[in-house]
Amino acid sequence: MFLPRANRKIIPRWRDFWTTAALGQLTPASVNSPKSALPSASEIEAHEAWHIKPTLWHALDLVGAAFVIGDLADPDVISAAKFLEGRGEDCPSPARLLVSRILHGDEDKADFNEASHVSNADIKVDIHFKRRRLNEEPRNSILWTDVARLYTSLGQQEKALHAIQMSWNLAPDNRFVVRSVARFLVHIGDNERALRVLRATELNQSDPWVVAAEIGVSSFSNKDPRLLKLGRRMVDSPDFSEFAKSELASAIATFELNEGNRRSAKKLFKQSLALPTENSVAQAEWASGQVGDLHLPPDNRNVPRNYEARSLHGFRVGDWETALVNAEGWLYDQPFSSRPAGVVSYLYSTILERYQDAAGILRSSLVSNPGDRGLSNNLAFALINLGHLEEAESLLNRVDPRAADDLSTITLIATGGLLAYRKGFPEIGRNLYLDAIDLAKRKSNSHYSAMAALHLAIEEIRADTESKALSLKIADELALPVDEPDVQYVHRRLKAMAAAAKLVVE
Amino acid sequence: MSCPASKLRGLALSGGWTADKELTGLSDTGGNFSYTYQVTHEDGRKAFLKALDYSRALRAPDPPAALQALTAAYLFERNLLQTCKSRRMDRVVQSVDSGYVVVDQTDLGRVDYLILEIADSDVRSFLSASSKIQLAWVLRSLHHIATGIHQLHSADIAHQDVKPSNVLVFGKAVSKVADLGSASLKGASSPRDDRDFAGDPAYAPPELLYGYRDPDWNARRFGCDAYLLGSMIVFMFTGLNATSLLLSKMAPDHHPRKWTGTYREVLPYLQDAFGLALSSFAASIPAELVRSDLRDMVSFLCEPDISLRGHPRNRVGHTARFSLERFLSKLDLLARKAEYSFR
Numbered sequence: 001m002f003l004p005r006a007n008r009k010i011i012p013r014w015r016d017f018w019t020t021a022a023l024g025q026l027t028p029a030s031v032n033s034p035k036s037a038l039p040s041a042s043e044i045e046a047h048e049a050w051h052i053k054p055t056l057w058h059a060l061d062l063v064g065a066a067f068v069i070g071d072l073a074d075p076d077v078i079s080a081a082k083f084l085e086g087r088g089e090d091c092p093s094p095a096r097l098l099v100s101r102i103l104h105g106d107e108d109k110a111d112f113n114e115a116s117h118v119s120n121a122d123i124k125v126d127i128h129f130k131r132r133r134l135n136e137e138p139r140n141s142i143l144w145t146d147v148a149r150l151y152t153s154l155g156q157q158e159k160a161l162h163a164i165q166m167s168w169n170l171a172p173d174n175r176f177v178v179r180s181v182a183r184f185l186v187h188i189g190d191n192e193r194a195l196r197v198l199r200a201t202e203l204n205q206s207d208p209w210v211v212a213a214e215i216g217v218s219s220f221s222n223k224d225p226r227l228l229k230l231g232r233r234m235v236d237s238p239d240f241s242e243f244a245k246s247e248l249a250s251a252i253a254t255f256e257l258n259e260g261n262r263r264s265a266k267k268l269f270k271q272s273l274a275l276p277t278e279n280s281v282a283q284a285e286w287a288s289g290q291v292g293d294l295h296l297p298p299d300n301r302n303v304p305r306n307y308e309a310r311s312l313h314g315f316r317v318g319d320w321e322t323a324l325v326n327a328e329g330w331l332y333d334q335p336f337s338s339r340p341a342g343v344v345s346y347l348y349s350t351i352l353e354r355y356q357d358a359a360g361i362l363r364s365s366l367v368s369n370p371g372d373r374g375l376s377n378n379l380a381f382a383l384i385n386l387g388h389l390e391e392a393e394s395l396l397n398r399v400d401p402r403a404a405d406d407l408s409t410i411t412l413i414a415t416g417g418l419l420a421y422r423k424g425f426p427e428i429g430r431n432l433y434l435d436a437i438d439l440a441k442r443k444s445n446s447h448y449s450a451m452a453a454l455h456l457a458i459e460e461i462r463a464d465t466e467s468k469a470l471s472l473k474i475a476d477e478l479a480l481p482v483d484e485p486d487v488q489y490v491h492r493r494l495k496a497m498a499a500a501a502k503l504v505v506e
Numbered sequence: 507m508s509c510p511a512s513k514l515r516g517l518a519l520s521g522g523w524t525a526d527k528e529l530t531g532l533s534d535t536g537g538n539f540s541y542t543y544q545v546t547h548e549d550g551r552k553a554f555l556k557a558l559d560y561s562r563a564l565r566a567p568d569p570p571a572a573l574q575a576l577t578a579a580y581l582f583e584r585n586l587l588q589t590c591k592s593r594r595m596d597r598v599v600q601s602v603d604s605g606y607v608v609v610d611q612t613d614l615g616r617v618d619y620l621i622l623e624i625a626d627s628d629v630r631s632f633l634s635a636s637s638k639i640q641l642a643w644v645l646r647s648l649h650h651i652a653t654g655i656h657q658l659h660s661a662d663i664a665h666q667d668v669k670p671s672n673v674l675v676f677g678k679a680v681s682k683v684a685d686l687g688s689a690s691l692k693g694a695s696s697p698r699d700d701r702d703f704a705g706d707p708a709y710a711p712p713e714l715l716y717g718y719r720d721p722d723w724n725a726r727r728f729g730c731d732a733y734l735l736g737s738m739i740v741f742m743f744t745g746l747n748a749t750s751l752l753l754s755k756m757a758p759d760h761h762p763r764k765w766t767g768t769y770r771e772v773l774p775y776l777q778d779a780f781g782l783a784l785s786s787f788a789a790s791i792p793a794e795l796v797r798s799d800l801r802d803m804v805s806f807l808c809e810p811d812i813s814l815r816g817h818p819r820n821r822v823g824h825t826a827r828f829s830l831e832r833f834l835s836k837l838d839l840l841a842r843k844a845e846y847s848f849r
Contacts, residue, residue, distance in 0.1 A: 017778065021757035026775070028767035037702065038715075038763055044708045045671050055634030060745035061670050065708030067750040068715070070763030094786045095745035098754050133781055139814075142778035171774045 001350045001381050001451070002374035002411040003486075004342040005312075008286045010216035010251035011186055012179035012209075013279055013334060014149055017142045019113075023304055025277065026176055029208050029244035041066045041074035050080055059083045060095050063102065072102050115305060115332035120364070123150050141171035145180045152336040155367035157188055173202045175209050182213050187336060187369075191221035199226060208234045212248035219255050228255065235271065242275035250280040257287060266291040282308035289316075305333050311343060318485030320351050331361070338372045341365030345378040349385065350451075351489060358382040373399055373408035380415050384422050392419055407448065410440045414452045421459040429459060430467065437478070446482050453478040454490045461497050472498055509561035510609040510617045511541040520605045522548040523621060525555060545621060553602050554624040557617050564614070579687065579697040584620060586686045589661050597654030599623050599674055599684035625674030625682070632675040633742075641793050644742045645841035647673070647681040651738055652837050654683035655731050656830040662692035664727030667705030668734035670741060690727050704730070709737060709747050712776050712810045715762040718769035720812055728828035729812050735830065736807025739800060743790045748808045751786060755779035776810035795847065796840045803833055 013020075020026055041047050046062040059080040066077040081099045084091045091099065118126075130147045137143060148163035164184045171177040178201045185194035198204060198214040204227055211231045218225035225231070234240060235249045253268035269287055272280040273294065281296070281303050288294050296309075303309075307329035314322030324347045331340035341361055348358035362379040369375055376399045383392035396419060401412035417432030433456035440449035457475035460468035472494070479491040498504075514525040529542040543555040558580055566572035587601035603621040626632075629647065633639055651673055658665050665672075667688035674684045688705040690696040698704045703714055704727075711733035713720065720726040737748035744751055753761055756779040765772055788801040809815040817832045 017775075018757070021759065021775070024759060026757070027759045028765065028771065030766055032766045038707055045669075045706060046708065049630070049671060053631060053634075055631065057630035057633040057670070057745070061630055061741075061747075064741070064746040064750035065706075068708045068710070068747065068753060070761050092743065092745040092790055094751055094754070094790055098746060098750065101754070133785075136784070137777070137781040139811075140777055140781055141774045143781070174771070174774045177774065 001346050001415075002342055002377045002408050003346045003350075003447075004339045004374055005286070006407060007220075008283060009220040009254055010212055010247050010279060010283055011220055012183045012213045012216070012247075013277075014152075014180050014183040014187075014336070015333065016146050016149060017176060020176060023277070024243065025209070027244075029206075029240045031239060031241050038069040038071075041069065041071040041077050044069065047074070047076055050076060054080075054083065056084070056087055056090060060091070063095065063099060067098060067102070078103070115307070115329050117328075117332050118153075118335070120154060120367075123153055126150055127154075139170055141167045141174060141177050144170065145177055148184060149180070149336070152184060152187060153368050155370060160184065161188070168197065172197075172200065175203060175207055178203060178210055179213050182217055186217060186220065191217060191223075195221065195223065205230070208240050208244050208248040212251045215248070215251040215255060219251070219258060225255065228252065235268070242271075243277070246272045246274070246276045246280040248272075250276075250283045254283060254287065257290060262291050266294065269294050276303060278303050278306040278309060281306055282312065285309040285312045285316075305329070307333055308340070311340075315343075315347075315485070318489065320347060320489075323347055324352070331365075336368040338365060338369040338375055341369070342374050342378065345375070345382065346486075349378065349382050350486060353385070355382040355385040359386065371399075373404065373406070373412065377408055377411045377415050381411075381418065384415070384418050387422075389419065389422055393423075407443075407445065410436050410443070410445070410448045410452065413439065414455060418455065418459060421463055426460070426463050426465050430456065430465075430471075433459070437474075446478070447484055447487060450475075450479040450482045450487045451490065454487070454494050457494055458490075458497060461494075461501050461503065464501075468501070469503055472503055509559055510612075510615050511557040511559040511561070513609050514541070514543055514555070514557055514607065514617065514619075517607055517609070519545065519555075519607050519619070519621075521603045521621075523553070523555070523603065529554070544624060551602075552624050554622045555619050556622065557619040560614055560617075575697060580618060580620075582691075582697050583686050583689070586663055586689055586691065587620065587622070589663065590658070590686075593657070593661055595654065595657040595661075597650050597680075597682050598657055598686075599625070599682045622684070623676070623682075625676050625684070627675050628671050629673040629675055629681065629742075630670045640844075641796070642841060642844035642847075643678075645796065645837060645844050646679070647675070648739055648742060649834065649837035649841050650681040651683055652735055652830055652834050654681075655735055656834055658683075658689070659728060659731065659828075659830065664690045664692070664731050665705075665734070666690060666698075666727060666730050667709075668731065668738060669706055669709045669747070670738070673738065690723075692723060692727070705734070709734060709749060711737075711808075711812075712749065712752065712762075713769050713812050715749070716765060716769035716772055718812075724826070724828060725812055725815075728826075729815050732807050732816055732828045732830065735833065736804045739804055740787055740808070743800075744787055748783070748804070751783045752776065752779055752808070752810070755782040755786070773811055780805075780808070780810050793844070795843060799836060799840055803836060807833065 044065050046065040050058045050062045062077060062080045066072055081102045084099045085103060127150045130143055134143055144163045144167035148160045151160035151163060164181050167177050168181045181197050182194040194217050198210060203210040204214060211227045211234060214227045215225040215231055231248050231252055235245050249268045249272035253265045253272060256265035269284045269291060273284055284294050284296055307326040311323050311326035311330055327340055327343040327347060331344050334340055345358040345362050348354045359379060359382040362375050366375050376395055380392040380395045396416060399412060401409050413432050414436035417429040420429035420432060433452055436452040437449050440452060453475040457471040460471040475494060479487050515528055518524050523545045525543040525545050527544050529544055540559055541557045545553050545555045563569060563572035563576045584604055590598045591600050600623050601620055602623060606616050606618045609615050609617055655665055665683060667685060668683055672683060672685045674682050688698055703710050711730055740748040740751055756775060760772055760775050784801055784805055787804055788797055791797040791800055806817050816828045820827050820829050
């Protein structure tokens with residue numbers, strides 16, 4: 001099974017506009033004061049008029065005016081709002097909504113929801129409404145960006161590309177648009193163009209969020225970041241908030257780590273956690289195994305949508321429930337992304353043996369990531385375990401394991417071995433597994449070599465072959481030194497099978 | 507503290523006027539402190555008097571500057587009102603008289619004043635007193651407001667403070683725009699030229715709230731008036747001014763009180779919110795007969811991007827970009843439609 005956990009880089013998350021705004025990621029990066037000096041409610045004409053004539057329309061006027069100047073704590077504004085609430089339907093509907101927000105909502109914070117599953121049918125309905133709005137508002141770059149994200153989730157890349165181009169044409173210097181465009185282009189594998197977008201915008205001279213994306217996407221593409229020097233100045237600058245600098249510090253830290261500068265990386269990772277985004281926390285969680293303890297809080301509950309980091313943490317300590325629940329949250333948050341789908345399917349299949357659930361997730365994710373090698377492998381694995389051998393074979397036939405030199409190559413070869421065993425060809429299966437183990441060893445990947453050996457031994461015991469004891473021995477040898485919880489978990493399962501089969505390893 | 511401007515009640519003024527009663531005490535109409543009275547003429551006509559309070563200026567931190575500002579604003583408004591009168595702007599509240607009265611024999615005993623037409627109510631009081639608001643009345647009132655602003659524009663005057671308290675209702679049928687205290691005259695310096703907000707910030711168009719000052723006078727001044735006309739349309743149907751409806755659809759962090767970035771940076775978010783605000787506005791219009799036209803009008807008049815504001819057809823040919831003529835015609839037509847349908 002393919003587990004996407006290598007080569008994590010700070011690539012911008014892509015959420016819908018309202019969620020991104022509610023997370024505070026669309027506020028100006030600078031720590032300056034607001035430009036306009038607005039009066040208090042007691043200074044405006046509507047305030048005095050309400051005192052003299054406390055009528056419905058004077059109350060409406062005052063509440064609207066006070067909302068514009070942002071002074072809703074004034075007792076007379078509150079009394080006008082209560083007056084309007086008491087007038088029920090005499091108060092026009094938009095004003096009623098505003099009154100309700102003033103009296104019963106939290107005006108300082110946008111509504112914020114946890115990520116949840118959205119079906120394809122619901123996505124289509126959402127697209128329908130947004131397209132209708134776009135007929136009226138063809139210059140709405142935000143709406144085009146949101147529509148592009150929805151199309152991406154459905155795997156309709158042509159339509160998504162058109163929508164994202166529209167948004168970029170309309171607002172090439174808006175942070176939300178530029179980061180979303182870059183994320184989309186990385187999703188479809190056009191990293192070069194993503195970099196061109198990030199390097200063309202005016203924001204790359206002033207906005208740490210955009211500079212972070214340029215450094216992150218460059219590192220992801222194995223290119224030299226062009227904004228590294230500027231980024232270093234920005235992370236040291238007191239002109240930007242810690243929150244605005246979080247992903248920038250994390251992106252530079254990751255670059256330093258890649259360059260072997262662990263000390264510098266560790267310092268920057270620590271800075272990225274001063275007031276972090278969840279992306280920075282996930283990056284630190286991922287990096288903590290390489291740079292040493294970053295003193296990450298165990299849960300980071302204060303960081304919204306911190307699913308990936310919590311899932312990684314759960315995985316690292318073998319808390320599968322936590323790992324799964326948060327990996328699902330991560331997938332709901334980034335439904336077009338292959339990484340969370342890979343992790344969820346890995347947990348369902350390898351750990352929990354819930355192959356049907358794994359197949360469901362993977363089928364859906366392959367729609368938005370057509371041809372993804374890791375996801376295809378994982379779906380084939382789940383299908384084989386469900387007994388759908390023909391479908392699995394057809395799927396594997398469409399993916400050439402050696403077409404790319406990545407970790408999926410190892411798992412695709414091993415899954416080919418699994419298929420061969422289940423089809424009754426243990427010799428072919430064994431050879432494929434041994435090829436996979438050999439390739440993993442050559443790549444110094446002890447996790448994959450151990451996993452391939454464990455699955456080989458499981459299949460040997462299932463098939464009751466003559467070489468099962470030898471396979472069990474190899475699996476023990478490769479799995480024992482690996483202290484990763486998933487390897488240990490599958491190793492325990494193998495030992496239980498071996499005991500049931502009355503096999504003893506010397 | 508008692509001041510001469512507060513002592514006019516019962517005094518006989520020049521031109522046959524007598525101050526009857528003080529209306530709302532000290533008020534800051536456009537930053538020019540004044541007292542207001544109802545006055546009656548010998549022939550029985552009623553009017554509205556605005557008396558300048560020099561004593562307040564003398565208590566300011568910089569009295570000479572305050573006095574200069576007060577008198578400059580007074581003279582500016584008086585001249586504008588004379589222009590309105592000479593051009594017979596029948597949808598702008600007219601001056602009836604002006605002059606001064608000596609209240610006592612101290613150096614500060616002289617009180618200058620303007621006498622203006624007196625209305626029966628402002629639009630808020632009128633709407634509140636109506637048991638059922640007729641669509642035809644609302645549309646006719648909006649047509650009158652648009653006419654008033656258009657009349658001012660034709661004399662190169664930008665009002666810049668059109669809001670519910672400055673829309674006055676005469677009898678039951680006539681609405682007029684009032685208070686030129688924040689106005690600007692094209693080609694001349696105006697007392698409020700150097701301020702961030704010429705009019706009331708609580709109704710200001712978004713570009714001003716987010717600190718953008720368009721270098722083009724027409725865009726800055728007439729563009730503001732176009733927005734405020736659209737805002738009055740929104741107010742009549744939703745009870746909220748256009749800016750409050752717009753901001754209610756935005757993330758709280760993007761509110762002008764919190765925003766530290768530029769107008770250009772916030773513009774895409776304003777445009778997204780504007781789409782939602784327009785839908786909300788359209789849903790508040792009870793009659794399908796006029797819904798689509800009113801929605802279009804507000805979308806043109808209140809467009810947050812000032813470079814796109816105004817009627818789209820004004821962008822071609824020789825028509826002034828912020829000309830309100832097309833809106834006048836449309837409001838007139840809609841008002842007629844509504845008047846016929848309710849007969």
